[in-house]
Amino acid sequence: xxxxxxxxxxxxxxxxxxxxxxxxxxxxxxxxxxxxxxxxxxxxxxxxxxxxxxxxxxxxxxxxxxxxxxxxxxxxxxxxxxxxxxxxxxxxxxxxxxxxxxxxxxxxxxxxxxxxxxxxxxxxxxxxxxxxxxxxxxxxxxxxxxxxxxxxxxxxxxxxxxxxxxxxxxxxxxxxxxxxxxxxxxxxxxxxxxxxxxxxxxxxxxxxxxxxxxxxxxxxxxxxxxxxxxxxxxxxxxxxxxxxxxxxxxxxxxxxxxxxxxxxxxxxxxxxxxxxxxxxxxxxxxxxxxxxxxxxxxxxxxxxxxxxxxxxxxxxxxxxxxxx
Amino acid sequence: xxxxxxxxxxxxxxxxxxxxxxxxxxxxxxxxxxxxxxxxxxxxxxxxxxxxxxxxxxxxxxxxxxxxxxxxxxxxxxxxxxxxxxxxxxxxxxxxxxxxxxxxxxxxxxxxxxxxxxxxxxxxxxxxxxxxxxxxxxxxxxxxxxxxxxxxxxxxxxxxxxxxxxxxxxxxxxxxxxxxxxxxxxxxxxxxxxxxxxxxxxxxxxxxxxxxxxxxxxxxxxxxxxxxxxxxxxxxxxxxxxxxxxxxxxxxxxxxxxxxxxxxxxxxxxx
Numbered sequence: 001x002x003x004x005x006x007x008x009x010x011x012x013x014x015x016x017x018x019x020x021x022x023x024x025x026x027x028x029x030x031x032x033x034x035x036x037x038x039x040x041x042x043x044x045x046x047x048x049x050x051x052x053x054x055x056x057x058x059x060x061x062x063x064x065x066x067x068x069x070x071x072x073x074x075x076x077x078x079x080x081x082x083x084x085x086x087x088x089x090x091x092x093x094x095x096x097x098x099x100x101x102x103x104x105x106x107x108x109x110x111x112x113x114x115x116x117x118x119x120x121x122x123x124x125x126x127x128x129x130x131x132x133x134x135x136x137x138x139x140x141x142x143x144x145x146x147x148x149x150x151x152x153x154x155x156x157x158x159x160x161x162x163x164x165x166x167x168x169x170x171x172x173x174x175x176x177x178x179x180x181x182x183x184x185x186x187x188x189x190x191x192x193x194x195x196x197x198x199x200x201x202x203x204x205x206x207x208x209x210x211x212x213x214x215x216x217x218x219x220x221x222x223x224x225x226x227x228x229x230x231x232x233x234x235x236x237x238x239x240x241x242x243x244x245x246x247x248x249x250x251x252x253x254x255x256x257x258x259x260x261x262x263x264x265x266x267x268x269x270x271x272x273x274x275x276x277x278x279x280x281x282x283x284x285x286x287x288x289x290x291x292x293x294x295x296x297x298x299x300x301x302x303x304x305x306x307x308x309x310x311x312x313x314x315x316x317x318x319x320x321x322x323x324x
Numbered sequence: 325x326x327x328x329x330x331x332x333x334x335x336x337x338x339x340x341x342x343x344x345x346x347x348x349x350x351x352x353x354x355x356x357x358x359x360x361x362x363x364x365x366x367x368x369x370x371x372x373x374x375x376x377x378x379x380x381x382x383x384x385x386x387x388x389x390x391x392x393x394x395x396x397x398x399x400x401x402x403x404x405x406x407x408x409x410x411x412x413x414x415x416x417x418x419x420x421x422x423x424x425x426x427x428x429x430x431x432x433x434x435x436x437x438x439x440x441x442x443x444x445x446x447x448x449x450x451x452x453x454x455x456x457x458x459x460x461x462x463x464x465x466x467x468x469x470x471x472x473x474x475x476x477x478x479x480x481x482x483x484x485x486x487x488x489x490x491x492x493x494x495x496x497x498x499x500x501x502x503x504x505x506x507x508x509x510x511x512x513x514x515x516x517x518x519x520x521x522x523x524x525x526x527x528x529x530x531x532x533x534x535x536x537x538x539x540x541x542x543x544x545x546x547x548x549x550x551x552x553x554x555x556x557x558x559x560x561x562x563x564x565x566x567x568x569x570x571x572x573x574x575x576x577x578x579x580x581x582x583x584x585x586x587x588x589x590x591x592x593x594x595x
Contacts, residue, residue, distance in 0.1 A: 141577035146570035
C-alpha cells in the first residue's frame, strides 16, 4: 500500500508537468499579447515594451516556461497582470465558492441518482425504468448554458422568487449569520439545480448498469437460492457491490464537473475559480490562467488517485500491487 | 440481424426519423426558409405569429429561417469535428495497442494528460488565439475530443491481436502496417462507430457552448449557440429568442443519443 501510494504520487509529477507545458505553450504561442489590453493610445511604444519586459514577455517562450516552472515548484504562481496581486491569493479567494457549488450539487446528485438508478434496475423494462431512461437522455442532451437561461427565465423573470446572478445580495446589510446564510442558499439554488440536472443523468444510468451487472452474478443467485428474502438479496448483497464502481465514476467525472462548473459560474456570475479563469482567458491574463488550469488539474488528478485508493480499500478483490 | 434488432428499438427509430427531418430541413434550408436569415427588414422582437412562427430577433430577423440555417452549421460542425477526432483516435489508439511497449506508454501518458485537463480552458485558449470561425471550431473540437476513441481502439486491438487469424497473417509474412490496417483495425471498429455517433452529439453541444461564449461561429452567420448568445440580453422581453434555438439543440442531441444507444444495443450480444 505504501509503495503503491508513493508510486502514484510520483506519477503525478510528469502528468502535471505535461499539463503545464501544453497550456503554457498554447497560450504563449498565440499571436498578440496581453499589453493589447492597454487601449489607451497615449501609452508610448517604449512604455509598452517596458511593461512587456517587466512581465517577462520579451524572452523566448521556452525560457519563460522554465522561469514559471521554477517558481511554480515553490508554490509561487506569479503575479496577476493588471490587479497586481499574487495568483495564489486570488485563486484561494475564489476556490471556496467553486468547491461549495460543486460539493453541494454532487451531494444532491448522488442522493437522487443512486435510488433512481437502483429502482430502475430492479424494475427493468417496466414503466418506471423507461421513464428514468428517457429523462436521463434528456438530461444528457440539454446544453448547460441554455438550461441556465431557462431556469433564470422561470425562477427569476416569471416567478421572481430566486436571484438570477451573483453569490450575495449587496443590499443586505444585516450581519446576522442566519440572514446571510439564507441569502447564500437562495443564490446557490439555481446554479446548483443546473449542475444537478446535468450530472444526474450520467450517474443514474451508471448505477442502473452496475446494479444490473451485479444482479447477474452467481452470488446473487446463491443468495436467492438459499431462500433469503428479496429485500435482503437486493439491499444487502447486491447494492453494496453495485455501488463500488461509482467511486471510480466520481473520479472520472471530475474534469466534466469542473468544465460544467466553469460555464455555469460564468453565466451565473458566480464568483468562483472557473469564472476567474474564463475572464482571464479572454483578457490574456496568463499567470491567472496558468494558476487556474494547474489548480483544477491538481484537484482532478488528486481526486482520481483518491478514487482509485478508496476503490481498492472498499473492494478486497482488488490488489493494488498488481496494477501498474 | 443488426437491422432487425435496431428496428425493435422504438426510441432509436423515433430518433432516426426526427434526425432525418432535421437533416432535410438543413439541406433544403434555402428553399424552405420563408425569409432571408440575414434580412433585417422587419419589426424587431416580434412575438411568434402566423407570419413568423418563431418570432423575430433583436435585429428583426426571422428566427425560424435562422434556426434552419443554424441547423446546417451545427450538423456540419458535429460531423467534421468528430471525423477529425475519430481519425486521430484511430491512428494513435491503433499504434499504441498494436505496438505496445514504449510507444504505448508514451501515448497513454499523453492521453492521461489530455484527460486531466479542464478541456474548457484548452478550447477557450485555442479559440482566443485563433480567429474564431466555423473551421477553427471544427478543428479545435476535433483536437480536444479524440482521447475516448483512442482508448477504445487500443483496448479493442489488445483483445483482437491475440486471435489466431492475426497469427496466421503474420505467419504468411504480412507487414506490421498491413496487419494493423487490413486485419486488426476493421475488426475493432464496432465500438468506435457507437462512440462516434455519441461524439457527434457532444460536438454539437460543445459548438453551441463555444458560440454562446462568443468564441464559435461568428455573426452574421447563424448557429444555434450564437442565437442563444443574442437572446441573453432579451430574456425578459423575448423568451422565444432563447427557447427556439435551445429546443433545436436539445431535440437534435437527444435523437442522436437515441440512435447511438439503438446501435449499441443492436450490436451488443448480451442485451
